[in-house]
Amino acid sequence: MRRCQLSAIQSRIYSMNETPELASFLMDAAAGECAAPEAPLDAAPRHGINPAVTLLDVTVAPPNAIHTDGDAERLIRAISEANGLIPEIGFAVMTTLQARLRAAQWRVTCVIALGDGRQAPRVIDLWPVDPARRAYGLALDIGSTTLAAYLCDLMSSEVIANAKMVNPQVSYGADVMSRVSHSMMYPGAHLQMTAAVRDGVRRLTAEVTARCGIEAAEVLDAVVVCNPIMHHLYLGFDPYELGQAPFTFATSKALHVAARDIDLPIHPLAQAYLLPAVGNHVGADAAAVMLCEDLHCSEAMTLVIDIGTNAEFFLGNSKDIVASSSPTGPALEGAEITHGQRAAPGAIERVRIHPLTKEIRFKVIGSELWSDEPDFEASIRGIGVTGICGSGVIEMVAEMRMAGLIDPTGRIGTRDETGCAACFADGRTTSVTLYHCKRHIYVTNNDVREVQMAKAALYASLRLLMDDLGVSSVDRIVLAGAFGSHISVKHAMVLGLIPDCALEHVSAVGNAAGAGACVALMDVEARRQIERAVQHVRNVETATHADFQAYFLSASDIPNAEDRFPSLAARVVLPEVAFGKRSGRKNPDRMRGRQ
Amino acid sequence: MRRCQLSAIQSRIYSMNETPELASFLMDAAAGECAAPEAPLDAAPRHGINPAVTLLDVTVAPPNAIHTDGDAERLIRAISEANGLIPEIGFAVMTTLQARLRAAQWRVTCVIALGDGRQAPRVIDLWPVDPARRAYGLALDIGSTTLAAYLCDLMSSEVIANAKMVNPQVSYGADVMSRVSHSMMYPGAHLQMTAAVRDGVRRLTAEVTARCGIEAAEVLDAVVVCNPIMHHLYLGFDPYELGQAPFTFATSKALHVAARDIDLPIHPLAQAYLLPAVGNHVGADAAAVMLCEDLHCSEAMTLVIDIGTNAEFFLGNSKDIVASSSPTGPALEGAEITHGQRAAPGAIERVRIHPLTKEIRFKVIGSELWSDEPDFEASIRGIGVTGICGSGVIEMVAEMRMAGLIDPTGRIGTRDETGCAACFADGRTTSVTLYHCKRHIYVTNNDVREVQMAKAALYASLRLLMDDLGVSSVDRIVLAGAFGSHISVKHAMVLGLIPDCALEHVSAVGNAAGAGACVALMDVEARRQIERAVQHVRNVETATHADFQAYFLSASDIPNAEDRFPSLAARVVLPEVAFGKRSGRKNPDRMRGRQ
Structure with a gap:
């Protein structure tokens, strides 16, 4: 069910005009053997539209000399009679409540943030009733390299605009670890990086809203996904502890944050929802991919690989899910x-x-x-x-x-x-x-050696996850992330970058994190599902695992010295050649030096 | 029970050194026949100390490689194990959580705002454990003329400092109605008045904290009482609707407001609690007096009169309470x-x-x-x-x-x-x-005529409340407000300003509103009691009542043309004199003209 909605969202995301900055990422999207996004199974989402913010038209009883309660009390009563909610009234709404109710002649559209069980529902705005009014939300994928914003119509569940840009933090370090190092060297530097990424988000938000001709204050909700270090750097948390063992988060749970607390230029009383992290090195972006791929509901043993400067991957099905991450190195x-x-x-x-x-x-x-x-x-x-x-x-x-x-x-x-x-x-x-x-x-x-080492590290980690679940093959491989949608699946398998699998069961979902953020934006039930699901994901530390080195050495071969690739072999015949001294193999010392 | 605590709080308030600005209000406090505050019945409050903010020392489990949850999750677990609360973590706390926990070597004092059932408990600060640390709260009585601040030690329930000043809004109008008129004439003027009163509160707060040598951020909670118009002007609500029938509040319920939303310079994550209003013209200050006087729990038919530029009064006991207000005019x-x-x-x-x-x-x-x-x-x-x-x-x-x-x-x-x-x-x-x-x-x-008219209007309103409850006499009279503690009870009764009552059952409680705010600050249960109680208070519109004019005319006599004052007569013999033409009486036209 979710998958249908997801595909619809993805297809909308893919059909967007990309911004110039990111054009280069997408220029080869049409190329033949490049894994294309799955065709949408269904154009209209079957899933209910269930956003965290709702619009409700009510008629408020005017005051009279007999009933001396306040305007707020009569507004709450009108809302309660209309849909059973007993909301609080946001303070900023209260400051102009009386004039607004009278200007609207007691007939208003209430913008209600529904809360999450711990927070009471809250009226965050009052609008004059207008049949043309819409409610918008913002999904943000804050990647180490790229920031992506998706502007969504919360009433139709449509993505109506998106934009991407290079994360302004790249000037502090190309990858997250170099940014953590930067923050460790210069006390307070993390706040400069926070300001930089928030400024980028501000510009992206301004771009998508301007393109649709809507005001920032019409954007009533936001969902943010990011990896653990970007999570901390975006929220203004010092990433120091994520830079050293045991790699401790400030928090790994889902978070509700007031938009104004993170300088997010949307409705001033809106909240931003951050998806929970999956494990130490696997952040909210991975949770978004899981959400996107319905891993926690599926029977098929599915491997999700999100390849970027850092690779995050998880493997599992409805019974069990394990996750890990690995630096891929820059070669890929x-x-x-x-x-x-x-x-x-x-x-x-x-x-x-x-x-x-x-x-x-x-x-x-x-x-x-x-x-x-x-x-x-x-x-x-x-x-x-x-x-x-x-x-x-x-x-x-x-x-x-x-x-x-x-x-x-x-x-x-x-x-x-x-x-x-x-x-x-x-x-x-x-x-x-x-x-x-x-x-x-x-x-x-x-x-060639650089590529071998990068792919061997990745493959060794994947094999350790397979061992952990006791499986020798996977039913389905999903490549997430921009990079995943631009590589040829066949070539990746020939290289031994990914395990053997029937090619037709390998798909690229592009920015699944962004799509997952859109799903969480449009469906609060999906948020609760993923919050429950991540609690059952086991994190596997692969780089320190006793078997890592052996798997790494086998995986240094192309495709692999030990593992057979039967599905691949049915499609591609690799010539049996051997050059130079066989005893030379690769230089083991150099390999160890890299690890 | 409450009364005991109250008296203790009042006696502490009375024993404070007053600030120079207010010295004039208090100079005659020692004068013989002036009603003195009741002697404290009990020096130590018997009531439990039950503030809305609690301090809790916990030891947080350090992270390890096996348990990969975040610091916030381990902090919440430690709190939950210590006292069963499952709090949220304030965002500002989260931003520095990791460094603070490590600097404190995992042993911290959690400052927890307990919430009110609708809001979840929330950690608003983390301190290193220090046996000398205290928790402070601020009670504010925002009167039309006078602002009063009481700094309280939330752990001992003591008022440790207070300060008063003239409400800076007086430059916009001596009384609340002239301020409402000012705001009606100049759009946006109410925001200038809001800024003025908030600046006054800021200065008062700085004064009481400086006097005790504590930081503003150590003040963790605040309770505010004020009349309806000051309520709106302090919160930044346009008082326009309170200036015309049917005199509608923006809200009359108790409010929780973030301190930062009202520029209250205490702990940045603290909240301010505003007591509920009692009726259209009877505001949160009256609720504080009710709280203070335990009207809603007492058997005795009690009349509470808070005389200021505006007089607010209520009458009743545990069975029924009616309230009203009346402008007293400036003569008094x-x-x-x-x-x-x-x-x-x-x-x-x-x-x-x-x-x-x-x-x-x-x-x-x-x-x-x-x-x-x-x-x-x-x-x-x-x-x-x-x-x-x-x-x-x-x-x-x-x-x-x-x-x-x-x-x-x-x-x-x-x-x-x-x-x-x-x-x-x-x-x-x-x-x-x-x-x-x-x-x-x-x-x-x-x-003399001016005094007669002023006291007649007040008395007529009081009589209408008595009629409403079907009583011809009252058991107890409580004079609240600074003015109430400076007038002679006997003289007020000779004048016919207050109804007949045994003089020993008439007391002045001084700033009962301020004392009530202190009680609400120190006891959240008192807040809930008063919130329930005010729902049962009936508001009586006296000025438009059919019998008002007749009572007003009778009350123009000194003490009264119709009502006998038997208790007074037992103490004071009034000479039977009559001057001039009896037919002249007062000038009825002129009387009507004033009404």
Whole structure:
């Protein structure tokens, strides 16, 4: 049921016009083998629309000399008679209550925040009755790199506008751990970062509301999802304790915070709801993904991977759920690669190597053409070919494996060994040229090693979760996050980044965290479900697990030295090649140094 | 029970050093016949100390790698194990929670606002454990003329400091109705008045806390009492509707308001509690008097009169209570009297006329001596005799009646008719000299008429309340308010200002509103009692009542043309005199004109 609503919300999110800043993230969304968002199963949500704020039209009895109670008391009585609620009246409403009731001739629309059982319902505004009035809510996904805002119509459950921007905190550190380090070095620095991210949220909010021509004060509710460190940095909590064992939250529960306490420029009496965290390193964004994917209601053993600078993943079904997280390192995002770069125009994002001719072709962000098509050079005029982004790196290494340019250990064969003209001697190893026109863009064996280590760390953690639940395979894989929707599922599996699974059961849901936030915004029951569900999620510390190193070493092979990939094997035949000295394998010392 | 606590609180309030501004109000407190506050029945309150804020020392379990919940969750668990509460954590507390718990080595004093059933308990601060720490609260009596603040120790139930000042709003109008008129004439003016009174409260609060050497943030709770119009003007509500029929409140219920919403400079997460109003014109100050006087629990038919610029009064016992209010006019405060003035050094505040010699003597504020004592002139050097204040006017008129200088209709006899040398012809009527040295201070027949009208309006309202309850006499009279404690009970009864009653059952309780606020501050159960009690108080509109005029005319006589005063007659014999044409009586037209 939830899934239907979710898909509808997601499809609406995907159909939005993206803001210029984020265009680069989305340019390859249409590309062929890239995992596309699931088609919506149902255009209209079957789930009830059940927001935390309701509008109620009432007629208030005018005062008379006999009944000497106050206007507030008669307003409360009118509300109570209309729907049984006995609300409190927000103080700011009370200050202008009398004039507003009279101006509206005793017929008003009450904006009522329904509370959560611990808080009483509260009238947060009074409007003149107007059939055209709407109620809006704001879902915020506060990521380490990207802030995303979704403006929702709470009455129709529609996402009517969204916007994204780079988290202004990136100037304090590219990833969350560097921001925690920054705050540890400079006392009070976390408050500067808090101010920076809140300012970003303010600008995003202004953008989505302006685009729809609505006032900030018409936005009556907000739901916020973020990882633990962003959670603390957004709320103004010092993230110090999250930077050291035992990685303790200030709070891991769901929170209601007054919008004004976090400088959120929506209705001044509105509240923001923060989803609960799932575990030490798995925050409210993961809870949003769980909510989005109905993990806690599903029979199928489902693996959810949210890949970003940090990867968060959980595995389970309605019976049991385990969660963990792992730093993926920058390689999967294109950094620490000789010609790596962020996804931006000019970055190579798709790569194909012909299995027989070994000819290499690619696509860059900003052009629809493959590099071997006639007008390619013309199509990239002014853009150029500037480097390789994360999805390009993954495809390149996977294609090299499929074309037999590297062996399972990741060693690149020489031009003679592979028969590939792009291979060239580069010191004691071999590198592979992708493009050599105005610039020379190539992949070194060291680049391949970086990718191997990043994917091995991730895979080892996933395997430990599978061990924890006693399963040897998964029924379904869901890739969440912007990155997850831009990588090719097949290539990720060839690389051994994700476990073996029938490809048709692997899907990318894009910003599931954002979609989950939208669901929580539109349905308070979903909030309660997820609050209950996260209490049963067990957090597994994988990096310190005794078996991690062994799994990591096996996973360093492409796809894996130990695990078989039967579903993949039915679709892709990997050449059995071996280059150089077999005893060399990878350099174990160097591997240990990374861990 | 409550009464015991109350008396203890009152006695503490009375024993306080008053601030200079208010010294003039209190200078005659020691004077002989002035009703003194009741002696405390019990020095220590028998009532439980039951404030809305509690301090709780807890030891929080440190985090470990196995239990991954947040610090907030472990803090809540520690509180719950200690006393069963499951509080929320105030957001401002959460922002520094982690550092505070660690700095205190996991042993903290939790400051918990207990909520009221609709609001959950809330941790509003965390302190390092310190055996010397105290919890303070602030009781505020916001009167039209005077602001009073009482700083209370919530743990011992003691009033440890108080301060008073003139309400800065007086620059916008001497009484509440003129302030309402001002706000009606100048849109937004009520907000200026709100700012003025809040600034006064800020200064008072700073004064009482500074005097005790405590920080504003150590004041954890506040209770506010005020009349309906001051209630609106303090909270920032436009008093417009209270200035016209049907005199509708924004709200008449008890209110919890965040201290920061009303600029109250106490703990930033503290709340202020406003007592409920009793009826249209009878506000939270009256509720505080009821609370103070246990009207709702007593068998005795009790009349409470709070005389100020406005008089509020209620009558009843545990079975039934009626309330009303009436503008007393300025005569009882010394204004609109030829030589009337506010209570200040130089004002005549006591008057005695010898029944045989008709010699007049008096006391002025600022001197301990009677005017016929040898050193009197020396004692008033630098002060002088400047006029007659409210209590002086009441005593003068009552003494004139007792000495036979005026007849029951209020007509002053000539020097020949009375044998009093102080009487002198003043146009067509007679005036009476009080003092004729550097200045000539006298009372005209017109002044007497003003007093008659003022007291007649009050008495007529009181009689209508008695009719409403079907009683012809009262068992007990309580005079509340600063004015009530400075008038002579006997003289007030001779004047017919209050109904007949055994003098020993008439008491003045001074600032009962302030004392009631202190009780509500120290005992949340008292708040609930008064909230229930006020629901059963019936408001009686007296000024528009069909019988008002008849009672008013009877009450214009001194003491009364119709009502007998048997208890008074047992103590005081009033001479049977009649001056001038009997047909003249008072001028009925003029009387009607005033009504």
